[in-house]
Amino acid sequence: KISAPDMYMPFFVMDIFRSHPGFPGLFIACAFSGTLSTVSTSINAMAAVTLEDVLRPHLLHMTQKKLILVSKGLSILYGVGCITVAVLSSFLSWGVLQGSFTVMGVVSGPLLGVFILGMFIPATNRLGAFSGILVGFCVSLWLAVGSTLHPPSEETMGVLPSFTGSCSLTNITMSHNSNQKQKSISTVLHPNDKRGIFNFYSTSYLYFGAMATSTVVLVGLVVSYATGPTKRSQIKEGLLWWDLNKKKEEIPSQHRDRMPEKPQVIPLMNMNKEEVL
Structure with a gap:
C-alpha cells in the first residue's frame, strides 16, 4: 500500500528488481549518496557564510581555533534544523x-x-x-x-489512484465491471471541481x-x-x-598585446670563447 507520493519510487524499484539481488540496495546507496553530498555541502556553506558575514565582525577577539569550533557548532545547528524540517514534513500532505x-x-x-x-x-x-x-x-x-x-483535488491534478482494491483479478470480472470502470474513468477525465481563484491555486x-x-x-x-x-x-x-x-x-587581445616578443636565439657555435665566459 502506498500512502504518500514519496513512496512511489521505492515501490517501483522494489517491484521491478525484486528478482535481482543487490539492485534495490544499490539504488538506496545511490540515492543516499547524492542526497547527503548535496546536503553536507549546503550545510557547510551556510555555516561558513553565517560565520564570515554575520558573526565574524563581532568576534574579532576570538582566535582561529575558537572560530573553527563556532563554525562546527553552526554546522551542527543547521543539520539539526534540516532533520527537524524533514521530520515535520512527514506529517504534511x-x-x-x-x-x-x-x-x-x-x-x-x-x-x-x-x-x-x-x-x-x-x-x-x-x-x-x-x-x-x-x-x-x-x-x-x-x-x-x-x-x-x-x-x-486529485481529479483536477490527474493523479491516478494508488490502491488496487477495485482492480479485477480475472477476465470474467473485468467484463462484468466494464460499465463501472468506464464511469470512473470519465469522472477522472472530466472533473467537476471549483472554478475561479481555485484554478489559480x-x-x-x-x-x-x-x-x-x-x-x-x-x-x-x-x-x-x-x-x-x-x-x-x-x-x-x-x-x-x-x-x-x-x-x-577584449581580454584576449590585451593579453596578446602584452606578451613579450619571442627572444632571438643565437647559436653557440657562432660565439667566441670570451663571449661565452
Missing part, C-alpha cells in the same frame, strides 16, 4: 520535494527577476526594481499559501518560481517606464550583459 521546490520558487523567483531587470533591461530604475521584487514575492507567497490551504509548485520571475520583470518594466526610465549614460560600464561579453572579447 505534500512531500519533501514539493516543499523544497515551493520555498525555492517563492524566494529565488523574485531574485532572478531582479537580476534579469538589472542585466538585460537598461531602462530599469531603482523604484521599478523594488516594486517588481515586492509584487513578485507577494504573488508567489500568496500562491504558495493558497495552494497549501486549498489544495486541488491549482498551479503546479514547479511554476512558482517562473511566475514570480515573470511578475517581477513585468511590474519592474511598467513602473520603470512610468516613473522615468534610466538613461544608458547613467549606467556604469560593465554592469550589462553585452558589456560583459565585450569585456570578455
Whole structure:
C-alpha cells in the first residue's frame, strides 16, 4: 500500500528488481549518496557564510581555533534544523520535494527577476526594481499559501489512484465491471471541481518560481517606464550583459598585446670563447 507520493519510487524499484539481488540496495546507496553530498555541502556553506558575514565582525577577539569550533557548532545547528524540517514534513500532505521546490520558487523567483531587470533591461530604475521584487514575492507567497490551504483535488491534478482494491483479478470480472470502470474513468477525465481563484491555486509548485520571475520583470518594466526610465549614460560600464561579453572579447587581445616578443636565439657555435665566459 502506498500512502504518500514519496513512496512511489521505492515501490517501483522494489517491484521491478525484486528478482535481482543487490539492485534495490544499490539504488538506496545511490540515492543516499547524492542526497547527503548535496546536503553536507549546503550545510557547510551556510555555516561558513553565517560565520564570515554575520558573526565574524563581532568576534574579532576570538582566535582561529575558537572560530573553527563556532563554525562546527553552526554546522551542527543547521543539520539539526534540516532533520527537524524533514521530520515535520512527514506529517504534511505534500512531500519533501514539493516543499523544497515551493520555498525555492517563492524566494529565488523574485531574485532572478531582479537580476534579469538589472542585466538585460537598461531602462530599469531603482523604484521599478523594488516594486517588481515586492509584487513578485507577494504573488508567489500568496500562491504558495493558497495552494497549501486549498489544495486541488486529485481529479483536477490527474493523479491516478494508488490502491488496487477495485482492480479485477480475472477476465470474467473485468467484463462484468466494464460499465463501472468506464464511469470512473470519465469522472477522472472530466472533473467537476471549483472554478475561479481555485484554478489559480491549482498551479503546479514547479511554476512558482517562473511566475514570480515573470511578475517581477513585468511590474519592474511598467513602473520603470512610468516613473522615468534610466538613461544608458547613467549606467556604469560593465554592469550589462553585452558589456560583459565585450569585456570578455577584449581580454584576449590585451593579453596578446602584452606578451613579450619571442627572444632571438643565437647559436653557440657562432660565439667566441670570451663571449661565452
